[in-house]
Amino acid sequence: MAGEADNTSRNSNMFFNLALYDLNDDELEKNIGALVFIGILMILGLLGNINTIFIYLNRYKPSNYRTFILCLAIVDLATCCFSMPVSLIILRFPLMFPYDKACQGFYFFTLSMCIGSSLILVTIAADRYRKICVPHGAQISVRMAKYICILDLLLASAFSWPSIILFGNRRYEIPKHNVNGTGCYYNDEFRKTNYPAKYNYFLLFILLVTFVALLLIYVLIGKRLLHIQRKGRSNIQLSEQTETKHMDIRNLVYTDNSSTTESQKTSVARHHMTETSEVSRCLSSPDGAANIRPFPCEQDITSIPLKQVNRKQLLKLKGRRSVTIIKILLIMTIVSFVSFLPNLFLTIITLEHDDFLSKLSFTETSVYQIFYFCFYINNVAFPIIYGLCDTKFIKETRKLYSFIVPPCFKG
The missing domain is CATH 1.20.1070.10 (Rhodopsin 7-helix transmembrane proteins)
Structure with a gap:
């Protein structure tokens, strides 16, 4: 059973x-x-x-x-x-x-x-x-x-x-x-x-x-x-006006070749390189994340003439990257x-x-x-x-x- x-x-x-x-x-x-x-x-x-x-x-x-x-x-x-x-x-x-x-x-x-x-x-x-x-x-x-x-x-x-x-x-x-x-x-x-x-x-x-x-x-x-973008545009306009004045001065300096020594030309070239590096420093991002950081250099960036660096293009690239993020x-x-x-x-x-x-x-x-x-x-x-x-x-x-x-x- x-x-x-x-x-x-x-x-x-x-x-x-x-x-x-x-x-x-x-x-x-x-x-x-x-x-x-x-x-x-x-x-x-x-x-x-x-x-x-x-x-x-x-x-x-x-x-x-x-x-x-x-x-x-x-x-x-x-x-x-x-x-x-x-x-x-x-x-x-x-x-x-x-x-x-x-x-x-x-x-x-x-x-x-x-x-x-x-x-x-x-x-x-x-x-x-x-x-x-x-x-x-x-x-x-x-x-x-x-x-x-x-x-x-x-x-x-x-x-x-x-x-x-x-x-x-x-x-x-x-x-x-x-x-x-x-x-x-x-x-x-x-x-x-x-x-x-x-x-x-x-x-x-x-x-x-x-x-x-x-x-x-x-x-x-x-x-x-x-x-920042509005301020950047006004800074670029000012920098372009300043660049025009700097170009006029340089033209005057280089016009008379006989009166311009090699040491003077070298000094001017070094000055341009210093300006270029200063622009790069102002636009660079310390954390690699492409932030807009114009604030530390905001007062000086308008007085930096552009010869080898297109500031307007760099600002646009940095701005676009930041906006993208x-x-x-x-x-x-x-x-x-x-x-x-x-x-x-x-x-x-x-x-x-x-x-x-x-x-x-x-x-x-x-x-x-x-x-x-x-x-x-x-x-x-x-x-x-x-x-x-x-x-x-x-x-x-x-x-x-x-x-x-x-x-x-x-x-």
Whole structure:
């Protein structure tokens, strides 16, 4: 009799497991779109961020901007290597995810990386503001930039620690088939509480505050850049007038060759070389990030005659580079904000309405899953933005992969 009971129990478990497998496969069909979406993002993110890390590490000079970009690329690469593969497993086994600790670690790590990325963007914006709007004030050193990146990630971890408590394996009861499944979501003990919703409202608040702060900083930077450009134009006009006067004087000096000694000519040539080096010093950027720094030399630059250096062209190049960096950072900020919003809103709606997901059709559920994981766009978009906007990054990428292009197509 005991043997028959054991056989009956085994057969019952096999029946329940088969039923659960069938139900899991049914749910999996709804997640195919999200699986393909995350798979494509993971491949693009791995290739793009590895390329970004290599180029900025080997082809850019040490600077604050380089340090922050490298930190962002490492964060994005870590997300592509850990968070995205775990997301694929969660979607593959929506009713049969057995790893409780892996679920907690996944949400904690993913949230930490997302919040850390946003905080690093704020740090970059603050650094740009200091360099452009407060050039005489204390600036962030390269070493300090590294410490700030670590601090941003630690602060992000502090904001993310509630996820360790709130998330875990959730039990799904399916009375129709008399089986129970487990999925990676909020813990059962917090399922009927308002703590998950409150935590998502808190994350939404952080996102909005961060976005508003970034916009304000970039508005102030934009105003300052416009002011510098206007002042630069007036300085160039004055310098051109001064250059005309200097040229007239030089013509008078060199007209009478008999009265001009070799030592006088040599002295004038040395004077021109000193002026040229002074222009280069005034226009150079100490951190390699192509900042506009006309302030220390602003009073003298108008009195420097141009013979070997086209000041107007150099000012334009520096101005364009600085504006390009600001444009890249602003686009990154907008992409980051837009990619996080769908996940937060969908999570809040799902928590506020328990029957929200059950009312969705097959197609609506598929679309829901894709939008739920839209925040991964943030980890893939940054290398694409560099590639579209940063001409130096484009040139270095072409050089790096020039061996792929057949020799007959080069040039």
